[in-house]
Amino acid sequence: MAYTETVDAHDHHDHPPAGIWRWLSTTNHKDIGTLYLVFSGIMFFVGGAMAMVIRLELFKPGMQFVDPAFFNSMTTVHGLAMIFGAVMPAWVGLANWMIPLQVGAPDMALPRMNNFSFWLLPFAFTLLLIGFFVPGGAPAGGWTLYPPLVLQGGDSFPMAIFAIHLMGASSIMGAINVIVTIMNMRAPGITLLRMPLFVWTWLITAYLLILVMPVLAGSVTMLLTDHFFGTSFFSASGGGDPVMFQHIFWFFGHPEVYILILPAFGIVSEVIPTFSRKPLFGYEAMVYATASIAFLSFIVWAHHMFTVGMPLAGELFFMLSTMLIAIPTGVKVFNWTATMWRGSLSFEPPMLFALAFLFLFTIGGFSGLMLAIAPADFQYQDTYFVVAHFHYVLVPGAIFSIMAGVYYWLPKWTGHLYSMALGKWHFWLSAIFVNVLFFPQHFLGLAGMPRRIPDYATQFADWNMVSSLGGFGFGLSQLLFPILIWKCVRGGEKAPAQVWEGAHGLEWEVPSPAPYHTWQDPPSEAQIAHGAEH
Amino acid sequence: MSQSHSQADSGKYYIPHGTPWPIIGSVALFTTMFGMVAWLNEWFSPVMFFAGLALLAVMFIGWFRTVINESEAGTYNLAVDRSFRMGMVWFIISEVLFFSAFFGALFYARELSVPWIGGEGVKVFNHIFLWQNYDAGWPTNGPAKLGPRADGSFEVIPAFGVPALNTLILLTSGVTITIAHHALKAGNRNVLKIFLALTFLLGFLFVAFQANEYGEAYMHKGLQLSTGIYGSTFFMLTGFHGLHVTIGAIMLTIIWFRTLKGHFTPSRHFGFEAVAWYWHFVDVVWLGLFIFVYWV
Numbered sequence: 052m053a054y055t056e057t058v059d060a061h062d063h064h065d066h067p068p069a070g071i072w073r074w075l076s077t078t079n080h081k082d083i084g085t086l087y088l089v090f091s092g093i094m095f096f097v098g099g100a101m102a103m104v105i106r107l108e109l110f111k112p113g114m115q116f117v118d119p120a121f122f123n124s125m126t127t128v129h130g131l132a133m134i135f136g137a138v139m140p141a142w143v144g145l146a147n148w149m150i151p152l153q154v155g156a157p158d159m160a161l162p163r164m165n166n167f168s169f170w171l172l173p174f175a176f177t178l179l180l181i182g183f184f185v186p187g188g189a190p191a192g193g194w195t196l197y198p199p200l201v202l203q204g205g206d207s208f209p210m211a212i213f214a215i216h217l218m219g220a221s222s223i224m225g226a227i228n229v230i231v232t233i234m235n236m237r238a239p240g241i242t243l244l245r246m247p248l249f250v251w252t253w254l255i256t257a258y259l260l261i262l263v264m265p266v267l268a269g270s271v272t273m274l275l276t277d278h279f280f281g282t283s284f285f286s287a288s289g290g291g292d293p294v295m296f297q298h299i300f301w302f303f304g305h306p307e308v309y310i311l312i313l314p315a316f317g318i319v320s321e322v323i324p325t326f327s328r329k330p331l332f333g334y335e336a337m338v339y340a341t342a343s344i345a346f347l348s349f350i351v352w353a354h355h356m357f358t359v360g361m362p363l364a365g366e367l368f369f370m371l372s373t374m375l376i377a378i379p380t381g382v383k384v385f386n387w388t389a390t391m392w393r394g395s396l397s398f399e400p401p402m403l404f405a406l407a408f409l410f411l412f413t414i415g416g417f418s419g420l421m422l423a424i425a426p427a428d429f430q431y432q433d434t435y436f437v438v439a440h441f442h443y444v445l446v447p448g449a450i451f452s453i454m455a456g457v458y459y460w461l462p463k464w465t466g467h468l469y470s471m472a473l474g475k476w477h478f479w480l481s482a483i484f485v486n487v488l489f490f491p492q493h494f495l496g497l498a499g500m501p502r503r504i505p506d507y508a509t510q511f512a513d514w515n516m517v518s519s520l521g522g523f524g525f526g527l528s529q530l531l532f533p534i535l536i537w538k539c540v541r542g543g544e545k546a547p548a549q550v551w552e553g554a555h556g557l558e559w560e561v562p563s564p565a566p567y568h569t570w571q572d573p574p575s576e577a578q579i580a581h582g583a584e585h
Numbered sequence: 586m587s588q589s590h591s592q593a594d595s596g597k598y599y600i601p602h603g604t605p606w607p608i609i610g611s612v613a614l615f616t617t618m619f620g621m622v623a624w625l626n627e628w629f630s631p632v633m634f635f636a637g638l639a640l641l642a643v644m645f646i647g648w649f650r651t652v653i654n655e656s657e658a659g660t661y662n663l664a665v666d667r668s669f670r671m672g673m674v675w676f677i678i679s680e681v682l683f684f685s686a687f688f689g690a691l692f693y694a695r696e697l698s699v700p701w702i703g704g705e706g707v708k709v710f711n712h713i714f715l716w717q718n719y720d721a722g723w724p725t726n727g728p729a730k731l732g733p734r735a736d737g738s739f740e741v742i743p744a745f746g747v748p749a750l751n752t753l754i755l756l757t758s759g760v761t762i763t764i765a766h767h768a769l770k771a772g773n774r775n776v777l778k779i780f781l782a783l784t785f786l787l788g789f790l791f792v793a794f795q796a797n798e799y800g801e802a803y804m805h806k807g808l809q810l811s812t813g814i815y816g817s818t819f820f821m822l823t824g825f826h827g828l829h830v831t832i833g834a835i836m837l838t839i840i841w842f843r844t845l846k847g848h849f850t851p852s853r854h855f856g857f858e859a860v861a862w863y864w865h866f867v868d869v870v871w872l873g874l875f876i877f878v879y880w881v
């Protein structure tokens with residue numbers, strides 16, 4: 052019977068094939084998760100190197116090292132690399148590793164497509180990054196790709212567009228896989244409201260991805276045809292409007308920022324209970340808050356466009372709808388805090404990163420609220436205040452929680468405990484420098500320093516120098532992270548199945564390192580009951 | 586076949602081992618896109634683009650062949666079948682959102698940007714200082730009267746000519762595929778084959794009519810992709826739709842050949858259903874196009 056030969060018989064196939072072909076052809080969710088995470092790490096350092104160039108140039112007023120066009124390429128490609136290359140693939144990598152483990156599934160639902168969605172990414176970024184070597188240099192019109200500026204780009208312009216198409220295709224396939232895995236592959240007994248919050252937040256993220264990535268694809272396609280095929284979507288002389296691009300882009304763009312942060316909410320909601328040794332406060336409220344944030348994220352997009360010109364009713368609507376998001380976000384912050392209330396806390400690296408997330412993401416949320424006030428935003432728009440805002444929500448927000456997740460699950464992946472001391476060094480250096488780096492940017496922005504410029508008035512010199520020093524410190528401290536991971540992969544004290552004594556969830560019911568195939572037989576009632584005590 | 590299916594239904598979820606197709610697909614897409622970049626930037630001839638497309642075709646054939654063979658061998662249990670279904674539904678939803686970007690552009694242009702350029706409301710200065718001679722209206726190729734003709738004029742394709750006929754064709758094809766589906770479920774293979782064949786023939790007929798209309802527009806009506814915002818939205822929407830109809834008709838043809846080979850059973854026929862859903866999706870998009878692009 053063909054059936055018995057082709058189905059994974061666990062006693063025969065516990066070892067992956069050797070060599071590079073294993074990685075090119077793999078359909079295993081753990082392999083693919085690893086690929087995603089490694090890729091994300093590489094892009095984090097590629098994008099980080101560009102950030103170092105930016106901070107180097109801004110260290111002092113006047114032109115220092117790079118010419119303005121190259122500087123603009125740096126900010127543009129830094130943004131694209133970090134958003135689409137570092138943060139999103141890290142989330143998909145964590146989803147690949149953890150969702151099947153957490154819902155008791157033998158793998159992702161569509162394993163071949165899973166491989167496809169990963170392998171598109173290196174090709175997408177090759178296409179984007181070779182833009183540095185073609186006439187005109189890499190894209191320099193900003194990661195938001197506003198016309199008409201972006202249409203004046205050099206030969207790299209179509210490369211960026213096609214790279215975005217590939218990234219979008221990859222994200223859509225990844226999202227479909229996550230949804231189908233969660234909806235179809237949960238072990239019997241794992242009802243929706245028994246799912247860990249990381250699974251919940253990822254499910255909602257996947258819906259967002261499917262709804263907005265195609266819109267991004269459509270909008271950049273229109274840029275392409277405006278440039279090469281004579282259409283006039285974004286040109287008033289033909290009856291179009293450049294502002295139309297901004298509407299379509301931000302209809303994608305605002306849900307996109309929640310794509311970057313919702314899985315972070317999930318990680319934090321797992322880490323804080325574990326290290327508080329208490330169940331999460333208000334589990335269901337967390338689920339509903341996540342869903343309402345996702346819903347609201349579709350009706351706030353024009354808060355990025357307060358100054359481009361909108362009817363007054365539009366300004367008011369988008370201001371008020373944006374402020375509404377603070378309510379479910381507040382519910383979350385309250386619940387995390389309440390989870391810790393009277394818990395018996397301990398401060399291992401995952402918890403440290405989660406705590407820093409809690410404080411620093413909240414700062415970013417507050418600056419977001421300030422930006423949401425339309426009349427005030429007329430002053431803040433396109434200044435370093437906006438840069439400070441989104442870096443607070445993205446670096447100590449999204450990136451710190453990715454790190455919390457990695458520190459939380461790394462022993463499960465490698466089977467080794469890592470050096471707590473090194474992890475804490477990494478944390479404290481990151482947490483201090485990230486504030487030195489980004490907090491002064493609030494002052495710069497309020498004082499009127501525009502974003503995306505290589506030179507500035509001397510009045511901004513002091514805080515820029517502080518910010519740059521923080522940037523170099525932050526950049527250097529990140530080198531500890533791959534060192535720690537490398538050492539943990541190579542060896543270390545053997546990790547037990549239950550790595551953290553306070554942790555719940557099915558992933559702790561399998562040995563460490565998690566075998567190549569897990570949950571070939573669904574988890575037992577007892578395992579689920581143990582796992583489900585959130 | 587049905588025997589092995591019932592066997593599989595009680596079995597485990599099938600997890601394939603290594604697969605060569607995705608990496609081939611990634612290389613193919615990269616080649617295609619890099620080739621397109623080289624072509625657009627006039628670096629070199631479009632050979633690389635076409636080589637990429639060819640490799641892409643190889644990938645699709647190989648990947649689908651593998652899956653079809655596995656399916657016919659009864660490898661997939663009902664849970665796998667459900668995964669495929671859900672995956673297809675979400676894929677179609679993402680396609681709907683892709684079209685919505687272009688519909689959004691159409692509505693935005695008609696309702697906002699064109700009236701604003703014409704000086705509506707607070708935008709009165711647009712009219713006074715920038716585009717004095719422009720009378721906003723629809724269809725329009727903008728104040729600069731863009732397009733192939735020297736005098737900036739162009740004509741549109743009236744809704745109640747070939748487009749209405751094409752609407753009829755697509756709606757009929759929606760009926761024929763439903764008849765085919767019922768026949769499949771009733772085990773009536775001959776009706777299935779005939780009505781499936783009718784469906785893809787209607788599909789190709791639609792494409793042929795559409796191509797003919799495009800020829801008309803380009804040669805005789807001054808209506809091209811570059812004819813201002815009307816030409817842009819018109820060709821972008823109908824063009825992507827036409828591409829989807831073509832793909833859908835090819836898929837219909839493939840499952841027609843599969844029915845000739847005896848594939849699909851009354852209870853298990855995901856491939857058929859996926860294509861049928863896709864076909865209904867292009868049908869619905871067309872109704873939107875007919876109403877908002879051609880008619881009102």
Ligand code: HEM
Pocket residue numbers: 195308309311312354355373374376377380415416417418419420422423424428431432433437440441444445448449
């Ligand atoms: C309480 C929640 C939030 C509010 C009220 C808020 C509000 C805003 C507003 C009004 C702007 C536009 C500022 C301007 O350009 O003048 C903005 C920009 C931005 N926000 Fe937020 N935000 C919030 C949370 C987030 C989160 C969670 C993220 C990502 C994880 C994020 C990422 C960004 C980014 C990337 C930009 C700048 C985009 C650009 O122009 O390049 N925000 N935010």
Ligand SMILES: [Cu+2]
Pocket residue numbers: 304305308351352354355
């Ligand atoms: Cu926003």
